[in-house]
Amino acid sequence: MKHIVVNHNEFDDTKFNTHKVSIAPMVDVTDKHFRYFCRLLTKRALLYTEMITCESIIHGDEEKILGFNDIEHPVALQLAASSPEQIRKAMEKLKYWDFDEINLNAGCPSDRVSGNLMGACLMAYPELVRDMLLTIKEYTDKPVTIKHRIGIDGKNILPDTFNRILLDSYEDMVNFINIVREAKPYRYTIHARIGILEGLSPKENREIPPLRYEEVYRLKKEYPELNIEINGGIKTIEEIKGHLEKVDAVMIGRVARDNPMLLRELDSIYDQENLHKITRKEIIEDYIPYTESCEKNGENAYYAIRHMDGLFSGKRGSKQWKQILNTPASHNIKASELLRIALKELPQDTLNEE
Ligand SMILES: Cc1cc2nc3c(=O)[nH]c(=O)nc-3n(C[C@H](O)[C@H](O)[C@H](O)COP(=O)(O)O)c2cc1C
The missing domain is CATH 1.10.1200 (Non-ribosomal Peptide Synthetase Peptidyl Carrier Protein; Chain A)
Incomplete structure (x- = not known):
């Protein structure tokens, strides 16, 4: 729903009711209809929009691209962007929409997205990511978050620098986060596999690079002050509970699409009595x-x-x-x-x- 929410104050995270489970942004899946459906099954999970490019917000039909139902709250908008200038123009429009969180996509490995300096390739440009997050923060008092991978293997796409970029180690991820954290994102959602930016389709990039949960756990252990959400290949309530012993939150994607009845059990993670037995x-x-x-x-x-x-x-x-x-x-x-x-x-x- 569209409301005036402009507020340039620094985000105060004590006001935000932290979620434990979220349903991942998924293009062609997590539109407003799917989110409405999910909300019938779980009252507590944070729901994400599909990835929405700043360009489409700037030039497109706002209501069609951004419209949602009040029942969907809490709902986070995921942005795909390549520059602070682009973000500025999109945020001028977004400041009238009451999304509960704005998330920046630094995890999508698709050629189309990477070729436009968006998504996972941004992991090679942490200063740019930091500046984009800071720009979003100028326009909202809601949590500003980032979704990224544990690393990337790709080509540097800025002009004149067509060399291979391999950011594959734990230390590479920490270097990325150490720059990005200057913008104080509220949460880091980490898809626990690297993105291979050439030669694999987005679908293959969700299956072929191995899952490396240990590196996400290690990050939380070494940087306990960071709010860390883990993502990738998590399919059952038991697995969710296991991850929650190591990190702050869990994001699930495909299982919500393929077996939505699982979502009925999510609220019981917050409150054991609260097993939502909707048929x-x-x-x-x-x-x-x-x-x-x-x-x-x-x-x-x-x-x-x-x-x-x-x-x-x-x-x-x-x-x-x-x-x-x-x-x-x-x-x-x-x-x-x-x-x-x-x-x-x-x-x-x-x-x-x-
Ligand atoms: C159909 C589909 C579309 C996706 N679109 C996006 C997207 O728009 N933005 C994003 O950050 N990730 C996107 N992803 C990746 C998911 O958010 C998630 O990181 C990935 O599926 C791994 O989680 P899972 O193993 O629980 O599915 C998409 C995944 C699928 C299956």
Whole structure:
């Protein structure tokens, strides 16, 4: 929602209710529909937007790119940017939006992003990252955070310096952080594998470089004053709890998309009594009015329901659920009606399972 929130004061972290688990920024996944859906399953996890470039904020349709529902709070906006000037222009617009956090992407390894001096390649330019974070801070009193990798293997892309850059050691990561921390980011979210900027697709970059959790733990141990969130390959509540013994927070990505029912258990990490036993039936029933409001606003409600794809993951009825969600629009059945059909046709035991 858009509200006036401009405030140039220094961020006071005592006001911020620190989260323990967040749901990662994921392009084409964590849009406002997915976040609404997630919020039905967890009240406490911090939700991220997809990565949004400053250029799109500067030139695009703000409401379409940034719009969200109040129910989504706390919600963090992830920015992709390459210069303080770009950030300044985007923040002039963003200061009217009440995101709960602004995060800078220094972890995306895609060629397209790196080729434009954004994402993971920024790890080679810590002074630039520091200056961009400081610029964001000029415009907001909300937490300003960074998401990066433990290192990169790539090519220096600034003009005249086409040499290989290999920042692969723990010491390289510490050198990066020691410069970036001059901007006092509120949190460092660290994807615990390096980004290989040439020769691997973003998907391969989430699977092939090995996970090196130990280096993130070591960072927290040696720099206990830093707020460290770990990310990468974390799939179960037990794993989340294990990481929380070593670092401050855990970010989960693909598992939220592929097996969203796991999110029901996240709030119990804060409060053991708080096991949210919402059933699939209740989730679908809660999503119907939302789908109807999308239909009323002329939004693509089919797109909104397809974000629920993983709801029956590993359960009886999963195939049928996906078939119903993917009913072609040419059948002229409204998206909200498809959800009602699913409630009637899917196995009642899976729908009502606690
Ligand atoms: C489809 C998809 C899109 C992604 N988009 C972004 C993005 O916009 N910004 C970002 O920082 N990371 C992005 N990531 C990376 C995730 O945020 C996360 O770091 C990565 O998936 C590792 O976490 P996981 O193993 O829990 O999935 C994306 C991941 C996926 C699967």
